[in-house]
Amino acid sequence: MLALLVPLTGLVVGCNEQAPTAQVRGLPDFSALVAANNDSVVNVRAIVPLPAMSDDAQSDKAPSKDDKNLDEFFRQFFGFNGQTPPADGGSGQTAPPAPPKPESSSGSGFVLSSDGYILTNEHVVDGASEVFVRLLDGREFRAKVRGIDVPGDIALLKIDAKGLRPVKLGNSDLVKPGQWAVAIGSPFGFDHSVTAGVISAKGRSLPDEADQRYVPFLQTDVAINPGSSGGPLFNVNGAVVGINSQIFTESGGYNGLSFAIPINYAMQVVDQLKRFGKVERGFLGVQIQSVDRAMASALGLDRPTGALITGFIAASPAEKSDLQPGDVILSANGEPITESSDLPQVIGVLPPDSDVKLRVLTQGKQHTVVVRLGTLPTDAPAQVQSMKSHDLIINDYGLLLTEEAHQIRIKAVAPNGPAAKAGLSAQDILLTFNQRPLDSLAAAEAAFNAARKDAPNAVLIRRGDQQHFLALSAQPD
Structure with a gap:
């Protein structure tokens, strides 16, 4: 009998099989890339002035441990305690405190154009009174900040130079x-x-x-x-x-x-x-949250996806549109919205007064809503407006509800009950239950009576000035 020994490092290839093709071969050498681009990369130095210190603040400042150590250093090696030594060897006078020096921060940037446009981060030059750009050859130029965008963390600089090599x-x-x-x-x-x-x-x-x-x-x-x-x-x-x-x-x-x-x-x-000289972004004006597994089940989605609308900023384009709290935005202009964080990224690059086509899930049915975007305010409010919205005990969920000014407020939550496990708390305002408005105890009772027992229910609440959805199950996992 003939035995065939195959080294462990080799490959056994059958007569009808082909050896797999390697997907990665070797490691790259970036030296040519660096040599070609090094002189397009610059150092950016920002001078940030320190706040002025009053005379009283300087005189009242107690000496620190470092100050005392420095005095000891002078005493041992120079024979005086941080004072100006007199020419005649007599007692010296205390030197006046030196004015505080401006702080200097350093960052990087790169050449956008041969005539001196430089791109860097906004936080590199934030608060700077002066900005300097140093090139690979050692030349340094005073730079003008032509524009900044804080949300994008981008700063555009300009230096008085010609013949630069742009990236x-x-x-x-x-x-x-x-x-x-x-x-x-x-x-x-x-x-x-x-x-x-x-x-x-x-x-x-x-x-x-x-x-x-x-x-x-x-x-x-x-x-x-x-x-x-x-x-x-x-x-x-x-x-x-x-x-x-x-x-x-x-x-x-x-x-x-x-x-x-x-x-x-x-x-x-x-x-x-x-x-x-500034940046304007499109503005929709929705408050949104992510969709988890329980909420996806409650909303009739086959998997967690999209941005769930919980409310609107007052007088925003979204508030004036056909969108409603409880809608799930699945795409915007054809771009899938997989996570709620995807939506601001898509909307933020669209110009004001442009139309955005939203694919929306409403009560289990998909449809399209077109919204004309506004201009993102520089101080966009975080609060949202409330929904267009005696005592009641809901035993199945461990809730005690009350009605106040056509609003349903939770008075108490049973410890370790379904409502508590879902994250509901006393003083929460119930706005909708499975997208049914709750503007009276009768409406709340009818909604809870129609609740799904074998799947989570979507409850929109307001807590403080924020609105969000919770998934409420009669028998939580």
Whole structure:
């Protein structure tokens, strides 16, 4: 009998089989990319003035531990305690306190045009009295801030220079997770540092960044640190696909999560800054929440998706439209709304006075609603207007309800009951139950009597000045 031994590192290929094609071959060499683009990347230095300190505040300031240590240093090595030493060796006079020096912060940027337009992050130049741009060859120019956009975290600078080499702009819409990406910037002041990684995801919304909910961030694992902000993110073809902007960290340093503003989004902002000096965004005026598994079941969806409308900003385009609380927006102008955070990103890039076509689910049926957008206010209100809306005990759900001025208020919630487990609390106002308005105890009783016993029920509540939906089951999981 003939035995065939095959090394573990080899492949056994049958007579009718073909060896699989390797999907990744080798590692890229980015040196040519860096050499071609290094002189298009700049250092941005912002001078931020310190608030003036009054004479009284200076005189009343108690010496710190560091001040005392410094005095001891002078005493040991120079023979006087931080005082101006007299020429005749007599007692010195205390030197007047030096005026506070302005703070200087450093970031990165890149050349947009040969005549001196520079792009960086807004937070790099925030509060600056002066801004300077330093090129690869060491030349430094005073920059003018031609425009800023706080929600987009973008600043457009202009320096008096000619013959600069602009970057090549890519198409961030074509970026795919898994593709290589390269960053050049000035982390911690180390100019023209190069790091590389991959695109991790697209269309990210950052937690706790309400001002930037309109930016569909690119997530990467490219190492980004303080000073890298505003620098370019390149693809392997040497084209800029993003502006490095933020990191997600608990330590203050890089933790493998960095975020870049897509260049397509950024250039829309730049176009408006050049033409108008400011950025105007479309405004719909809805309050929304995500749809989880229980709420999807309650609304008749086969999976969690879309943006669930919980209310409207008063006098907004949405409030004047055919949209209703309880509607689920599934797409906007053909763009799928998978998460509620997708909707602001789609609406935010549309111009005011344009029409947006929304695909909406209302009481289990899909239809289209067209809304003419307004202009996003600079101080868009967070509060929403209420819905167009004795005691009652609901034993099946552990609720005690009361009617006040045609509103149904929860007076008490049974501990560990279905309502408590769903997140309902005393003082909550019940607005709808399975999209049926609750404007009286009779309406509430009828709605609860018709409740689904084998599936969650969608309850719209108002708590404080916010409205949101909860999924209420008679027998929660």
